[in-house]
Amino acid sequence: MNNASSDLFASYRASQAQxxxxxxxxxxxxxxxxxFAVVQLGERIFSEWNGGYLVWASLIIALEAIYTRKRTREMEGREKIIFRISEWVAIAVALKLLIYLVNDPGQILADLPGWQKDFLSNFFTGEYMLAIALALAVWFNSAGLANSLERLYERDEDTLWDELGKLQNALNDVRRGLTTRVFIIGTVIVVMAALSRFDATAIFREIGKPPPGYYGPVVNVLFYFLLALVLLSQTQFALMRIRWMWQRLPMPPGLAKNWFRYGLLFFLALAIIVFFLPTEYTVGFFDTLRYLL
Structure with a gap:
């Protein structure tokens, strides 16, 4: 590889990192x-429960999943299995301690005798199982999305000898998998948002003003799909990038940042417009039928 090619690949690697x-x-x-969607639905079902701590726990778990994925990339076999088991034991213990810390730290001493009598039923409470299930969902999806993003950029050197069509097909396969994951998660969030607002619309119509938390699920759905569209725009950048690399076109230093910045601004403006669009009929469907009949 000559100096010109080395400089070209260096500029493309910088855009890859960004x-x-x-x-x-x-x-x-x-x-x-x-x-947030899980917590909203949980608090809707169990009005006395405050699960906000799970949102912050999910932030740490998502960051940990992405970080440890890079660290364990070179691990194989037994070493990797032991690391993952240790990792999840630590996460499980941390979640249990967090639940006690949020609710009542002194309760842990009162629960110790119950663990000795019947460990499974007294240790694995409903709240704890929900926290573990959410942690698993967050961890696996964070790692899966990070893996797909990295796979979009692992074919750079193949541009030296592979055909463009073959490279594009490989990246499109990765992109389809990532898109499928994104929209499955989005569907789950939409369903939970709908369940969280199950009676809210009727209350809104009765009292003439939105009840507390009425707009929360809607904002969360918009927030998710805003992020999803920005993420998918990065996959489009990866497809364009491999084409430019195959054609040996120089890449401006700030292109990756500008692609992200303007994509974010565009989809943010779109989300704001969607949020202010009417979501309720002025006259309900059954009211309309009554007027017509």
Whole structure:
């Protein structure tokens, strides 16, 4: 590889690092949105429960999943299995301690005798199982999104000998997998948002003003899909980038940042417009039927 090619690849590697970083940030924030949806629905079902701590726990777990994925990339076999087991034991213990810290730190001493009598039923409470399930969802999806983002940039050297069509097809396969994951998570968030607002619309119509938390699920759904669209725009950048690299076109130093910045601004403006669009009928469907009949 000559000096010109080396300089070209160096500029493209810089854009790769920036784009991967931006995508990882979007992935972490999307996991926060998922956690927020779970907490909203949980608090809707159990009015006395305050699960806000799970959102912050999800932030740490998402960051940890992305960080440890890079660290364990070179591990194989037994070493990797032991690391993962130790990792999840630490996460499980930390979540249990966090629940006690948030609710009542002194309760842990009162619960010790119950653990000795029946460990499974007294230790694995409903709240703890919800926290573990959410942690698993956040961890696996964070790692999965990070893995897909990295795979979008692992074919750089193949541009020296592979055909462009073959490279594009490989990246499109990765992009489809990432897109599928993004929209499955989005569907789950939309369903939970709908369940969280199950009776809110009826209350809104009765009292003439939105009840507390009425707009929360809507804002969260918009927030998630804003992040999702920005993340998917990064996959489009990866596809364009491999084409430019194959054609040996120089890349301006700030292109990756500008792509992210203007994509974020565009989708943010779109989300604001969508938020202020009417979501309720002026006259309800059944009221309309009554007037017509």
């Amino acid at each position: 784009s991967t970083l931006f995508g990882s940030i979007m992935a972490v924030l999307m996991m926060l949105s998922l956690a």
